[in-house]
Amino acid sequence: MNASEMPTWIACLTPPGQSALATLGLYGPRAWQTLRKLFRRRSGGELSEQPVSGRFWLGRIGGDVTDEVVVAVKQTEPAPWLEVHSHGGREVVRFLIELFREQGLQLCSWEDFLRRTNADPLSAEAAIALAQATTPRTAGILLDQQQGALRRALEAIQQSLERGETAAAEEGLKQLTHYASVGRHLTQPYRVVVAGAPNVGKSSLVNALAGYQRCIVAATPGTTRDVVTTRLALDGWLVELADTAGQRSEAEALEEQGIRRAWATAAAADLCLWLLDASTPPLWPSQPLAAVQYVVNKSDLPPAWDVASVPEAIRVSALTGAGLAELCAAVIACLVPDPPPPGAAVPFTSRLCEGIVEAQRAFTAGDIVETQRIVASLRLAPAPS
Numbered sequence: 001m002n003a004s005e006m007p008t009w010i011a012c013l014t015p016p017g018q019s020a021l022a023t024l025g026l027y028g029p030r031a032w033q034t035l036r037k038l039f040r041r042r043s044g045g046e047l048s049e050q051p052v053s054g055r056f057w058l059g060r061i062g063g064d065v066t067d068e069v070v071v072a073v074k075q076t077e078p079a080p081w082l083e084v085h086s087h088g089g090r091e092v093v094r095f096l097i098e099l100f101r102e103q104g105l106q107l108c109s110w111e112d113f114l115r116r117t118n119a120d121p122l123s124a125e126a127a128i129a130l131a132q133a134t135t136p137r138t139a140g141i142l143l144d145q146q147q148g149a150l151r152r153a154l155e156a157i158q159q160s161l162e163r164g165e166t167a168a169a170e171e172g173l174k175q176l177t178h179y180a181s182v183g184r185h186l187t188q189p190y191r192v193v194v195a196g197a198p199n200v201g202k203s204s205l206v207n208a209l210a211g212y213q214r215c216i217v218a219a220t221p222g223t224t225r226d227v228v229t230t231r232l233a234l235d236g237w238l239v240e241l242a243d244t245a246g247q248r249s250e251a252e253a254l255e256e257q258g259i260r261r262a263w264a265t266a267a268a269a270d271l272c273l274w275l276l277d278a279s280t281p282p283l284w285p286s287q288p289l290a291a292v293q294y295v296v297n298k299s300d301l302p303p304a305w306d307v308a309s310v311p312e313a314i315r316v317s318a319l320t321g322a323g324l325a326e327l328c329a330a331v332i333a334c335l336v337p338d339p340p341p342p343g344a345a346v347p348f349t350s351r352l353c354e355g356i357v358e359a360q361r362a363f364t365a366g367d368i369v370e371t372q373r374i375v376a377s378l379r380l381a382p383a384p385s
């Protein structure tokens, strides 16, 4: 397809809603001439025949009905890329998009617009993921990827493979595999399950942690028989706490379903916090758990058993808040033992994380050609879903 056959796209880059401003993106060979036709400068006079990168103007778009807008030229090559900043209400945005569509522009999603305007597919994917980041910490890591950290790391691995520098390639793959777990959790929370006998204080602990951190992202309603989840930011990492139905050594018929669900949740979690009650003899998990942190709650009450016999347990009181800071630190140390330093390359989508693991596997099996193929494919745009 040559440049003149390429469509010209329009997308609303801001979320629809009752906001003060909206940004429309225009990209393609006809973007500038279409804007020149529809836009009236406030100071009068025509827009120049060709767009000039970095320039912006105040004016109006429309006929009988018009909106006051600011138009800006983001880039001119390989095709004009413009922005129109208008009022943010849904109807204004709809009205402006319709005017441009009447001129033959094609509407696309903001994600597709980022993919079309970004020369580097990984940078576009990082920009899309960035829109879902909920903490400065996760946003910072995604910004590094948007600015090319992962692309450069993949390029370096490719070069090492081509030159037969296997030690360097191995080191590069090892680094990326190492950060895959962090990468998966930049936009998806780590899952932490709070489990233990009825009445040990599971719900109280979840509430205390949510209150302590003062940053609930979302809480879904449910009953004590169900799994109730609460999202928190712990030290800048996104964590979903799941409060489960009580565990009994002999399950009552009524509770069985809730307990089965609790075990399924615990088995799928990144970490299980197993609560013990200082004031009642301990109930231990009846099934093995992959990652578990014991927590002795109600440490404000006189102990009914030798709590020092579980030295790895953290002592807390959901009632008084004692020990909660230590508990948060232990949870983070378990989930993110080695956070990536600023600027580090981190695979940040499931496709990238799975691809890195696959490349590492091919490399370990001695299949350099397959490793090269996978690493090269990771730098390309993902197949449309």
Ligand SMILES: Nc1nc2c(ncn2[C@@H]2O[C@H](COP(=O)(O)OP(=O)(O)O)[C@@H](O)[C@H]2O)c(=O)[nH]1
Binding pocket: 197, 198, 199, 200, 201, 202, 203, 204, 205, 246, 297, 298, 299, 300, 301, 316, 317, 318, 319, 320
């Ligand atoms: N003294 C004391 N009581 C607590 C503490 N945590 C919870 N409780 C009490 O223990 C009871 C059961 O708590 P709850 O959170 O409903 O337990 P769950 O069944 O495990 O969810 C409630 O009466 C709480 O007020 C604590 O740290 N100290």
Ligand SMILES: [Mg+2]
Binding pocket: 202, 203, 204, 224
């Ligand atoms: Mg409860």
